[in-house]
Amino acid sequence: MAEPETEQIGSEGCCSPGAQQACCAPEAKSECCGEAHGSSCGCDAGRSGEAEVRDEADVREMVRERYAGAATAASEGTPACCGDVALIADDQREAFGSGLYGSEDRDALPSAAQLASLGCGNPTAVADLEEGETMLDLGSGGGIDVLLSARRVGPTGKAYGLDMTDEMLELARRNQREAGVENVEFLKGTIEDVPVADDSVDVVISNCVINLSTDKPRVLREAARVLRPGGRFAVSDVVADPGMDAATRRDMQRWTGCIAGALTREDFERELMAAGFESVEILETHRVHEHAASAIVRARLAPDRVPAPREASGDHSGPPIACSLSSGEKGERLDAWRAVAAAALLESSVEERGLSLRLRHDAEAELRRLIAAESSCCPFLDFDLRSDGPDLRLTVAGPGGARPIILTLFGLERLENAEHAWSNG
Ligand SMILES: C[S@@+](CC[C@H](N)C(=O)[O-])C[C@H]1O[C@@H](n2cnc3c(N)ncnc32)[C@H](O)[C@@H]1O
Structure with missing residues (x-):
């Protein structure tokens, strides 16, 4: 910039x-x-x-x-x-943001969640969410649609938000705490490589995000992959007029502002069908630019659909989405891991096999207790604890999608861009 x-x-x-x-x-x-x-x-x-x-x-x-x-x-x-x-x-308030939600929805949300609302519609109003369902919001931002969905799916359901921006994830988690909602989890990752297992959610929603992606067909294939057979796609997004001019298309500010990257209605429909969706419906709701409108985009997977093929690159298995801990329990577990890291961590590095840690020997009992607890609720993580001279060596491995989770356990998010690829655990 x-x-x-x-x-x-x-x-x-x-x-x-x-x-x-x-x-x-x-x-x-x-x-x-x-x-x-x-x-x-x-x-x-x-x-x-x-x-x-x-x-x-x-x-x-x-x-x-x-x-x-x-x-x-x-x-x-x-x-x-x-x-x-x-x-x-000022001139865009009717096109973007929390003004697009009814007062009943707005009143149920912390003011910071409303303030951070940057969507171009209200996908939760058209997602037909039911009690007990699992939903995923692609590009969840400050969490407005995840928090609203959590109320709709109720305590027996679960609402997941996915975003790549740390500051948004922090804000969303704060909004969750302020709203006092338990059945919510915010995941870090990109919508082109969703860190969620195949066939694991009932509904994918998104609000003004897919237009921002540089690989929209891949995003739609990822949505199809994580949805269960019969799963629903209910999205608000900008659709471009076929005649959007080249200068607007090239303008980076218009791209990050959700206009320049928008698919046309025809392209959206074609890419959804190519990703395996059917019953595609695209309804314009309001104009957002002289060459673009906001639209509700809905589609579904056939109940007997064959799972979408995985992409050739990357590990798409991700952590199983149904972790057995509640978000409150996860917070306690995280605090316990971070406490042991603060007291005993001597050295850390990202190796090909996973995260490698040298720790003080006197932390062994607490480490073994935490590893046993973790293995029962997060079987996708692989812990190897052994002596290393006078100290301990702990290696933590897992599928690629688990890398942010592993780093977060030890407060080592700064190693996220470390050189080594994560091996498939
Ligand atoms: C226009 S805001 C919309 C946020 C939210 N859906 C709402 O309605 O307020 C776009 C959000 O998508 C996230 N985002 C954009 N591109 C992304 C990508 N490729 N992968 C994951 N998140 C992305 C941004 O970090 C930001 O939080």
């Missing part, structure tokens, strides 16, 4: 780094960004010479940056920057 040419004013509140990235309100932009700010969200957005759509990794990083900024701004509670409804420009 091009660096802003102007000096930033101040470092707090509306002018904090998070707010500067997400800010859309013209009057606040003048104050935070100086005179030379652009016309869309972010200090440097919408200016002449702004970034054009580049390669896949660049695009994903710019998307991540933009939504990290939005999450930080929402966490800071800076409504004065972008209005009191959402991180959305």
Whole structure:
């Protein structure tokens, strides 16, 4: 993303780094960004010479940056920057954000979840969720649709959110705690490589995210893979008019703003069918741009569908989604692992086989207790504990999708981008 040419004013509140990235309100932009700010969200957005759509990794990083900024701004509670409804420009409030939800839904949510709402519809209103079902939200952001779905599926069901942006995941988990909802879990990962087992969810929803992906056919194949036979796809997303002009398509700010990457209605329908869906239905709800509209996109898998073939690259098995611990129990387990790591961890590295840790010998009893407990609820993790001179050596391995979970156990999220690939455990 091009660096802003102007000096930033101040470092707090509306002018904090998070707010500067997400800010859309013209009057606040003048104050935070100086005179030379652009016309869309972010200090440097919408200016002449702004970034054009580049390669896949660049695009994903710019998307991540933009939504990290939005999450930080929402966490800071800076409504004065972008209005009191959402991180959305005044002229877009009716097209994006929490204004698209009924007051009954909004009233049930923490204000930070409403503030972080960046969707273009309300997929939970058309997902026909039933008590006891398992649902997954692709690109769950601040968690608004996951929290609403959790109420609909009730205590016997489960609502999962998936997002790649750490700041959004933190915000969503905070919103979950504030809402006091137990049957919810937020997973870290990408919608192109969903860290969830095959045939494990009843409903996939998503709200204004698929347009952001650089590989939409793959996202739709992943949705089909994780859905059970007969499973439902209920998504709000932007659909482009067939004539969307090339300049809009190339504009990186319009891409991260959910417009430039949108599929046309025909392409969406074709890719859904190619991924194995049937009964595809695409209904425009409102215009969001001169060349694009928001739409409800629904489809389902045949009850007797043959499981979708896995992608050639990557490990798609992921951790089994039905972990036997409640989210409260998981929090306690996490605290126990982190306490032992804080007291006894001497060295850590990511090896080809998994995470390798050198620990003090006096932690052995607690480690064996935790390994036994973990093995009964998370059988996809593989622990190997042995002596290493005067110390202990613990290796923790698992399928590729379990890597973030393993690193989180020991508070080692910083090793996420370590060089070695994770072997399949
Ligand atoms: C426009 S916001 C929508 C958030 C949420 N669905 C809502 O309605 O408020 C897009 C979200 O999708 C996430 N996201 C974008 N691309 C992603 C990808 N390829 N994999 C996982 N998450 C992604 C972003 O981090 C961000 O939280």
